[in-house]
Amino acid sequence: xxxxxxxxxxxxxxxxxxxxxxREPGDVVVRVTHACICGSDLWAYRGVxxxxxxxxxxxEFLGVVEEVGAEVSRLRRGDRVVAxxxxxxxxxxxxxxxxxxxxxxxxxxxxxxxxxxxxxxxxVPFAEATLVRLPADVDEAQLPALLTLSDVLCTGHHxxxxxxxxxxxxxxxxxxxxxxxCAVMAAAxxxxxRIVLLGHxxxxxxxxERFGAxxxxxxxxxxVVAELRELTRGEGFHSVVEAVGTVESMRTAIGVTADGGTVxxxxxxxxxxxxxxxxxxxxxxxxxxxxxxxxxxxxxELLPDVLSGALDPAPIxxxxxxxxxxxxxxxxxxxxxxxxxxxxx
Amino acid sequence: xxxxxxxxxxxxxxxxxxxxxxREPGDVVVRVTHACICGSDLWAYRGVxxxxxxxxxxxEFLGVVEEVGAEVSRLRRGDRVVAxxxxxxxxxxxxxxxxxxxxxxxxxxxxxxxxxxxxxxxxVPFAEATLVRLPADVDEAQLPALLTLSDVLCTGHHxxxxxxxxxxxxxxxxxxxxxxxCAVMAAAxxxxxRIVLLGHxxxxxxxxERFGAxxxxxxxxxxVVAELRELTRGEGFHSVVEAVGTVESMRTAIGVTADGGTVxxxxxxxxxxxxxxxxxxxxxxxxxxxxxxxxxxxxxELLPDVLSGALDPAPIxxxxxxxxxxxxxxxxxxxxxxxxxxxxx
Numbered sequence: 001x002x003x004x005x006x007x008x009x010x011x012x013x014x015x016x017x018x019x020x021x022x023r024e025p026g027d028v029v030v031r032v033t034h035a036c037i038c039g040s041d042l043w044a045y046r047g048v049x050x051x052x053x054x055x056x057x058x059x060e061f062l063g064v065v066e067e068v069g070a071e072v073s074r075l076r077r078g079d080r081v082v083a084x085x086x087x088x089x090x091x092x093x094x095x096x097x098x099x100x101x102x103x104x105x106x107x108x109x110x111x112x113x114x115x116x117x118x119x120x121x122x123x124v125p126f127a128e129a130t131l132v133r134l135p136a137d138v139d140e141a142q143l144p145a146l147l148t149l150s151d152v153l154c155t156g157h158h159x160x161x162x163x164x165x166x167x168x169x170x171x172x173x174x175x176x177x178x179x180x181x182c183a184v185m186a187a188a189x190x191x192x193x194r195i196v197l198l199g200h201x202x203x204x205x206x207x208x209e210r211f212g213a214x215x216x217x218x219x220x221x222x223x224v225v226a227e228l229r230e231l232t233r234g235e236g237f238h239s240v241v242e243a244v245g246t247v248e249s250m251r252t253a254i255g256v257t258a259d260g261g262t263v264x265x266x267x268x269x270x271x272x273x274x275x276x277x278x279x280x281x282x283x284x285x286x287x288x289x290x291x292x293x294x295x296x297x298x299x300x301e302l303l304p305d306v307l308s309g310a311l312d313p314a315p316i317x318x319x320x321x322x323x324x325x326x327x328x329x330x331x332x333x334x335x336x337x338x339x340x341x342x343x344x345x
Numbered sequence: 346x347x348x349x350x351x352x353x354x355x356x357x358x359x360x361x362x363x364x365x366x367x368r369e370p371g372d373v374v375v376r377v378t379h380a381c382i383c384g385s386d387l388w389a390y391r392g393v394x395x396x397x398x399x400x401x402x403x404x405e406f407l408g409v410v411e412e413v414g415a416e417v418s419r420l421r422r423g424d425r426v427v428a429x430x431x432x433x434x435x436x437x438x439x440x441x442x443x444x445x446x447x448x449x450x451x452x453x454x455x456x457x458x459x460x461x462x463x464x465x466x467x468x469v470p471f472a473e474a475t476l477v478r479l480p481a482d483v484d485e486a487q488l489p490a491l492l493t494l495s496d497v498l499c500t501g502h503h504x505x506x507x508x509x510x511x512x513x514x515x516x517x518x519x520x521x522x523x524x525x526x527c528a529v530m531a532a533a534x535x536x537x538x539r540i541v542l543l544g545h546x547x548x549x550x551x552x553x554e555r556f557g558a559x560x561x562x563x564x565x566x567x568x569v570v571a572e573l574r575e576l577t578r579g580e581g582f583h584s585v586v587e588a589v590g591t592v593e594s595m596r597t598a599i600g601v602t603a604d605g606g607t608v609x610x611x612x613x614x615x616x617x618x619x620x621x622x623x624x625x626x627x628x629x630x631x632x633x634x635x636x637x638x639x640x641x642x643x644x645x646e647l648l649p650d651v652l653s654g655a656l657d658p659a660p661i662x663x664x665x666x667x668x669x670x671x672x673x674x675x676x677x678x679x680x681x682x683x684x685x686x687x688x689x690x
Contacts, residue, residue, distance in 0.1 A: 289630075
């Protein structure tokens with residue numbers, strides 16, 4: 001089969017790799033119909049995080065069950081499924097607590113030895129626990145929206161929950177990438193009345209407005225902190241979602257948080273510990289919580305809203321490419337010519 | 346009047362200073378009967394944080410109202426009162442939200458231009474909002490316990506609340522200073538079933554057991570992290586109170602926190618931002634919240650339990666000295682010969 005591989009910074013290839021195959025009786029093989037490129041894949045693309053040369057990549061996918069292991073009874077060939085961005089056993093105490101990303105047997109697509117989401121097929125361990133089946137009669141047109149359940153919509157939701165977004169509340173979202181935009185949508189769903197998005201790109205902030213942002217601001221961190229605080233008469237926001245992962249974005253997030261407020265952080269941290277100003281957290285009682293989103297825990301809750309059309313994050317995909325165009329897809333996202341590329345197979 | 350002043354590292358003096366006096370119509374003057382030395386005063390004593398030469402010091406006190414300003418009607422000469430460790434106006438939105446430490450007009454005892462708690466008398470701004478009156482018939486023997494409402498008991502309570510301590514829960518407390526010991530007591534009051542204190546001094550951990558710790562462990566951070574995790578079959582604690590403020594103690598606190606758990610931090614941070622391992626926070630969903638405790642918000646809740654004897658933190662005072670012995674009191678605490686010194690006036 002063919003799959004996307006990464007050989008070094010800016011070296012994305014599509015290669016022939018061994019076919020995805022059942023190894024354990026709890027496995028299934030999913031034929032991928034929709035995958036996408038994540039902002040976090042770009043850290044590997046840029047060489048900020050290392051990958052083994054030739055390692056698979058991609059962790060968001062949706063497809064059709066093609067083969068099932070001997071112990072799999074709740075999934076059948078032909079089922080349409082969406083995969084959260086890590087697999088989990090569904091039986092340990094952490095899965096039971098809804099923290100599937102800390103599962104005792106967690107693993108992620110594209111890690112050495114595992115298939116990546118950007119490829120023709122994926123072997124899925126702990127398949128019954130990991131995959132979520134979509135309705136048999138699902139409208140094909142909804143599949144891009146449903147693909148976001150794999151990561152970005154759930155991650156945005158996690159950020160909003162971690163930030164303590166509540167009905168009638170005010171929230172600032174730092175970052176206009178796909179996760180930031182999904183956090184806007186999640187905050188609106190949770191009933192936030194005022195949602196301010198801080199971004200860099202006018203076309204993305206326009207999308208944020210479609211998704212529920214009541215105000216948008218553009219600009220680099222330091223100056224915008226004062227501007228955002230002014231919006232709240234100096235008070236700051238009680239809920240802030242950090243959806244980038246850089247030192248600057250975290251500093252901005254803490255800077256615009258009200259005393260006693262909470263930063264829900266979901267941007268994969270890059271840039272080190274100096275992002276967290278512990279003295280400011282202490283003297284202003286600013287909490288920082290969040291992290292990698294247990295998407296598997298959220299898919300059942302968010303799925304009905306995507307199916308009903310109440311949530312439609314599909315517009316985050318501003319490019320649709322074939323598998324062979326993966327390298328261009330990465331280059332375009334890296335150069336910010338596109339927000340997020342969907343790969344159709 | 347006489348008051349304690351600090352002139353530089355390890356240079357504590359008792360000097361004649363201008364009498365505390367009414368300046369604003371909302372002020373009162375409190376004649377101090379009980380004060381104490383705080384672990385956080387030692388940061389100034391050690392020269393880690395700077396003070397102006399001759400600056401006052403001390404922020405915990407209890408006493409008797411001696412003089413009232415023209416606009417003060419709810420406090421009278423002769424009232425016995427306890428002061429939280431900062432003053433606050435009681436009218437701004439932050440005070441209304443219970444975050445008095447972020448009051449728009451906040452200030453702290455001993456700041457330049459203000460009387461310190463370690464002195465014969467203190468001018469108290471916003472006196473009606475700041476001070477809490479004790480019952481007229483309060484037993485003198487209870488005054489040491491009531492003095493802890495000024496800071497350490499409320500700070501321990503804040504840490505336990507921030508860590509999300511709940512009935513039946515498990516909590517680890519990092520630090521066997523007065524705040525850590527009070528956090529143990531507060532956690533027990535909140536219904537925690539398992540309370541593990543991590544300390545350095547056997548005599549202090551014995552006190553922790555009196556205060557409600559179910560287990561104690563001694564030792565430096567790195568080794569003890571593994572030991573504490575073993576106590577929970579590797580899981581870690583869902584609630585952890587950080588009650589020291591050093592890089593090592595925060596690392597220990599995060600290290601013993603379960604995935605998805607929360608560090609409630611109340612140790613005044615010293616040592617910089619590298620204390621917060623953002624990658625560990627991210628990949629394990631460990632939250633960090635807390636900060637400077639809004640003691641004024643907690644005194645009304647904790648006061649009845651101190652008066653009833655349900656909470657008796659008085660044993661944290663293992664030395665009682667006169668004002669003239671302040672320098673020795675600091676030296677003894679600095680050398681860990683005493684846990685916490687009470688100053689009787």
